[in-house]
Amino acid sequence: MSRVNDFAFKSGTVNGTGSASANSLLMQAIFRMGIPVTGKNIFPSNIQGLPTWYEVRVSRDGYTGRPPAIDLVVALNPSTYAQDIKSVCSGGYVVFDSSWPLDPSLLRDDVTMLGIPLGDLCREAFAGDRDRTLLRNIAYAGALTALLQIDLTVVEQMLTEKYGRKKALLESNYRAIRLGYDYARAHFTCPLPFHCEPMDRTGGAILMDGNTACALGALYAGATVGAWYPITPSTSLMETFKAFCQEYRVDPESGRNRYCILQAEDELASAGMVLGASWMGARAFTCTSGPGVSLMQEFLGYAYYAELPGVFFNVQRTGPATGLPTRTQQADLLSMAYASHGDTKHIILFPADPAECFTLTVAAFDITERFQTPVFVATDIDIGMNDWMIPRLQWDDAFVPDRGKVLDEAALAQVKKFFRYVDTDGDGVTARTLPGVGGKGAYFTRGSGHDQWGNYTEDSAAYQDLMDRIKRKFETAERALPAPVVHRRDGATIGIVMIGSPDAPVREAVDRLAAQGVAVDVMRIRSFPFAPAVREFLDQHRTVFVIEQNRDAQLRALLTVETGFPRDAMIPLIDYAGQPLTAGAIVTAMSAHLQEASV
Amino acid sequence: MTSINKPPVRHPSDRRNAIGLTKADYEGGMSTLCAGCGHDSVTAALVQAFWELDLPPHRAAKMSGIGCSSKTTGYFMRQSHGFNAVHGRMPSVTTGANAANGELTYIGISGDGDSLNIGLGQMVHAIRRNVNMLYVIENNGVYGLTKGQFSAAADLGSTSRKGEVNEQAPIDPVLLALTLGATFVARSFSGDKAQLVPILKAGLSHRGFALIDVISPCVSFNDHEGSTKSYAYVRGHEVETVATDFVPLRREITMPESHEAVTTVQMHDGSRVRLHATAPGYDPTDRETAYRHARACLDRGEVATGILFIDKAGRDLHDMNRTVDTPLAHLPFDALCPGKAALDALMARYR
Ligand SMILES: Cc1ncc(C[n+]2csc(CCOP(=O)(O)OP(=O)(O)O)c2C)c(N)n1
Ligand code: SF4
Ligand SMILES: [Mg+2]
Numbered sequence: 009m010s011r012v013n014d015f016a017f018k019s020g021t022v023n024g025t026g027s028a029s030a031n032s033l034l035m036q037a038i039f040r041m042g043i044p045v046t047g048k049n050i051f052p053s054n055i056q057g058l059p060t061w062y063e064v065r066v067s068r069d070g071y072t073g074r075p076p077a078i079d080l081v082v083a084l085n086p087s088t089y090a091q092d093i094k095s096v097c098s099g100g101y102v103v104f105d106s107s108w109p110l111d112p113s114l115l116r117d118d119v120t121m122l123g124i125p126l127g128d129l130c131r132e133a134f135a136g137d138r139d140r141t142l143l144r145n146i147a148y149a150g151a152l153t154a155l156l157q158i159d160l161t162v163v164e165q166m167l168t169e170k171y172g173r174k175k176a177l178l179e180s181n182y183r184a185i186r187l188g189y190d191y192a193r194a195h196f197t198c199p200l201p202f203h204c205e206p207m208d209r210t211g212g213a214i215l216m217d218g219n220t221a222c223a224l225g226a227l228y229a230g231a232t233v234g235a236w237y238p239i240t241p242s243t244s245l246m247e248t249f250k251a252f253c254q255e256y257r258v259d260p261e262s263g264r265n266r267y268c269i270l271q272a273e274d275e276l277a278s279a280g281m282v283l284g285a286s287w288m289g290a291r292a293f294t295c296t297s298g299p300g301v302s303l304m305q306e307f308l309g310y311a312y313y314a315e316l317p318g319v320f321f322n323v324q325r326t327g328p329a330t331g332l333p334t335r336t337q338q339a340d341l342l343s344m345a346y347a348s349h350g351d352t353k354h355i356i357l358f359p360a361d362p363a364e365c366f367t368l369t370v371a372a373f374d375i376t377e378r379f380q381t382p383v384f385v386a387t388d389i390d391i392g393m394n395d396w397m398i399p400r401l402q403w404d405d406a407f408v409p410d411r412g413k414v415l416d417e418a419a420l421a422q423v424k425k426f427f428r429y430v431d432t433d434g435d436g437v438t439a440r441t442l443p444g445v446g447g448k449g450a451y452f453t454r455g456s457g458h459d460q461w462g463n464y465t466e467d468s469a470a471y472q473d474l475m476d477r478i479k480r481k482f483e484t485a486e487r488a489l490p491a492p493v494v495h496r497r498d499g500a501t502i503g504i505v506m507i508g509s510p511d512a513p514v515r516e517a518v519d520r521l522a523a524q525g526v527a528v529d530v531m532r533i534r535s536f537p538f539a540p541a542v543r544e545f546l547d548q549h550r551t552v553f554v555i556e557q558n559r560d561a562q563l564r565a566l567l568t569v570e571t572g573f574p575r576d577a578m579i580p581l582i583d584y585a586g587q588p589l590t591a592g593a594i595v596t597a598m599s600a601h602l603q604e605a606s607v
Numbered sequence: 608m609t610s611i612n613k614p615p616v617r618h619p620s621d622r623r624n625a626i627g628l629t630k631a632d633y634e635g636g637m638s639t640l641c642a643g644c645g646h647d648s649v650t651a652a653l654v655q656a657f658w659e660l661d662l663p664p665h666r667a668a669k670m671s672g673i674g675c676s677s678k679t680t681g682y683f684m685r686q687s688h689g690f691n692a693v694h695g696r697m698p699s700v701t702t703g704a705n706a707a708n709g710e711l712t713y714i715g716i717s718g719d720g721d722s723l724n725i726g727l728g729q730m731v732h733a734i735r736r737n738v739n740m741l742y743v744i745e746n747n748g749v750y751g752l753t754k755g756q757f758s759a760a761a762d763l764g765s766t767s768r769k770g771e772v773n774e775q776a777p778i779d780p781v782l783l784a785l786t787l788g789a790t791f792v793a794r795s796f797s798g799d800k801a802q803l804v805p806i807l808k809a810g811l812s813h814r815g816f817a818l819i820d821v822i823s824p825c826v827s828f829n830d831h832e833g834s835t836k837s838y839a840y841v842r843g844h845e846v847e848t849v850a851t852d853f854v855p856l857r858r859e860i861t862m863p864e865s866h867e868a869v870t871t872v873q874m875h876d877g878s879r880v881r882l883h884a885t886a887p888g889y890d891p892t893d894r895e896t897a898y899r900h901a902r903a904c905l906d907r908g909e910v911a912t913g914i915l916f917i918d919k920a921g922r923d924l925h926d927m928n929r930t931v932d933t934p935l936a937h938l939p940f941d942a943l944c945p946g947k948a949a950l951d952a953l954m955a956r957y958r
Contacts, residue, residue, distance in 0.1 A: 408940070
């Protein structure tokens with residue numbers, strides 16, 4: 009089988025040395041050659057000095073999941089040589105820095121070792137330790153450009169775009185690229201059996217990470233108040249939002265801002281700020297990760313009961329506690345779904361990739377105001393921080409935001425009296441007013457017992473009445489939230505249920521199973537509480553796998569509780585190691601189970 | 608927030624203010640606090656201050672946390688929106704609300720437990736952000752609502768009703784606020800309406816965070832011998848730094864200039880506070896003086912009251928964030944959404 013445009017490589021480096029820019033340079037160059045490509049950054053919770061890896065998958069078929077195997081490793085971090093060399097598939101290649109001798113015990117006879125004296129080359133060519141370290145990475149990018157037949161002119165063009173005005177920097181980067189490129193051409197057979205050839209499959213696409221797409225969604229949805237407390241992996245979401253605001257939200261006449269970003273003292277405060285701003289009628293949001301969600305619990309319950317909007321991004325990382333802050337997981341499902349004490353429930357949207365981060369973020373701001381309740385947008389490190397190949401984002405200028413039932417001065421003039429929690433049309437959603445409105449619009453927002461008139465109460469019947477009405481509101485919401493995406497195959501009796509980022513590897517796995525004659529349907533749930541279609545899908549399949557990235561099969565637990573579908577009739581396929589899933593792992597686990605079941 | 612809805616009672620004799628409202632129009636639900644609770648006196652002083660300032664009720668937002676004190680936002684200005692938040696977190700809610708719409712008058716009511724125990728972090732950061740709001744701590748030295756535990760404001764050596772002695776040093780909100788760079792710091796006593804009303808008015812007119820620590824005795828749990836937050840103790844130990852007159856912009860009256868060392872401070876909205884120093888040389892615009900004075904009173908077992916410090920040049924939340932004049936909550940969608948052409952152009956950056 010041809011290996012053109014179908015392979016993966018990985019670099020193992022030390023973080024803080026500038027390897028990130030070398031990796032994204034290569035990935036972007038391949039993308040510009042029209043070849044589908046994805047990158048997964050596996051990085052430490054540290055600023056400098058710890059091992060970091062970057063995996064790039066080149067897939068002419070457009071598979072964007074984690075690569076099934078690594079064909080080439082660039083081993084530049086002596087402390088991980090052993091594991092990095094071990095991770096190459098048989099018949100693969102290892103590029104290493106031959107400026108220093110390699111421990112012979114690390115050598116493998118089923119892989120080809122390509123030694124390049126990167127350190128020596130850079131020491132001769134450049135002055136200063138900093139430059140030498142940084143440019144060593146660019147030099148290996150040059151070597152890979154030759155080995156993998158990446159278009160050198162594209163690579164150089166990208167350097168020009170990046171360093172355009174900084175002449176000296178551009179010059180040294182050019183030289184570093186050439187050092188590696190020329191060395192590889194002079195000493196090895198280029199290209200390797202697996203390599204790149206131009207295609208035309210990325211024309212309508214972009215490379216974007218999910219945090220950027222969420223930030224753009226918030227910008228386009230008209231969010232004006234962002235309150236946050238920095239936490240990996242959500243930090244870049246607010247920082248990017250700020251950068252976009254500086255570009256698009258500065259009043260041209262006064263030079264003043266049409267946004268306000270509040271860096272709070274903690275996540276309790278950021279949640280409170282979001283609620284205050286939403287109460288006042290602004291579109292407001294926060295972004296955080298697991299530990300922050302834990303701190304926001306009291307306010308989330310408050311917002312559920314007092315019925316306040318607010319968008320809460322949760323870029324999930326590996327828990328519990330501090331956990332593995334830079335590794336991915338989907339383990340906050342239960343903590344989001346029922347956050348806070350008492351009977352509560354929260355709407356959650358589950359984008360599967362950065363494209364959906366954009367559309368579902370825009371939807372989230374409508375949903376939160378329409379249903380007057382917090383909305384989580386739940387992503388994870390894989391979606392949030394990795395560059396994905398997605399279709400260009402689209403915007404329709406005819407879009408009109410849904411601000412929900414808000415009575416302004418004119419509307420208030422039409423009613424005899426205004427009562428905050430009276431359900432006039434049976435959908436469970438009651439009208440609100442915004443502070444500052446005149447006349448009879450005033451009401452009291454409280455987390456203590458209140459009746460439909462908005463008055464304090466300790467009366468059992470009035471309390472239950474209100475709680476039942478909120479339940480009704482959520483039943484309305486279930487039917488209005490983004491529906492699950494279902495892919496069916498002829499004759500399938502097996503179904504997969506999943507959410508979020510495993511979408512890519514699941515789709516690849518299902519293709520592979522189909523090639524083996526096993527037809528599998530897939531339902532990717534996009535919102536909680538679940539739409540009626542979710543239970544229907546479960547009922548329609550003899551065997552149901554629930555694929556998710558947490559130890560305790562939280563999605564399956566939610567499905568059991570919320571749909572009443574028997575827990576043991578769903579096979580959990582869990583992975584909680586902190587890395588994005590691979591199609592191979594899914595196929596293996598499913599096949600093993602199906603075989604066992606048929607014995 | 609407990610309150611009993613009471614029908615507004617109209618007395619034909621009620622005087623109307625410049626916007627045609629009587630004092631009754633600034634009242635709220637019937638208080639359910641204990642008879643004699645200091646907090647009810649603060650409510651009465653607030654009503655008086657709002658009425659005198661001609662504040663349109665619908666242009667105010669009442670913010671509070673949790674506690675007997677925090678309940679009182681239900682007892683005034685029924686025509687204002689209110690937000691009774693969670694315990695200790697009113698400052699963050701107010702910060703968000705103010706960021707979204709800085710045009711309203713924000714009235715924050717808190718307790719010593721709400722502000723100095725559970726909510727200390729939030730209060731401190733609201734001061735640092737100089738959120739434009741009135742921030743009243745109804746300080747009784749105890750947790751009233753949970754029945755008499757010491758708060759962080761309880762003085763060293765003071766006793767609880769059960770006779771327990773407080774061994775921990777107190778947090779003095781005035782000293783704390785001065786240290787943090789607060790732009791308006793005052794203290795008063797719930798039983799001294801003549802002093803409290805002008806201070807509240809000055810605080811409401813201040814642009815920025817106006818902290819007013821009001822000693823407000825809890826008659827059920829902290830109004831006994833041995834409590835430094837009791838009526839008897841405060842009456843006997845109050846040292847007024849500066850007598851205060853507040854002159855609203857629209858109703859200036861000529862003041863008898865009989866006092867010595869009168870400092871007139873013009874507030875942001877043009878109104879004026881006249882401060883009559885009783886202590887010679889007291890300068891309410893000097894943070895050092897304020898700090899030394901408050902500290903010295905404390906050391907003598909006295910309570911420094913009055914407007915202790917004003918800095919009217921401080922930049923508030925909106926100044927620091929350079930927000931536009933129109934409240935963010937009122938900006939039309941097309942002023943916020945960059946639109947299709949911009950997105951199409953932006954996509955080139957991600958290739
Ligand atoms: C998270 C949380 N913890 C505890 C409580 C119980 N609680 C209610 S009021 C209060 C203390 C209030 O003290 P203070 O702010 O001084 O108000 P006061 O009643 O004295 O006016 C406490 C501990 C609560 N409501 N929320
Ligand atoms: S318990 Fe104390 S603070 Fe609470 S209402 Fe009674 S007197 Fe006031
Ligand atoms: Mg108290």
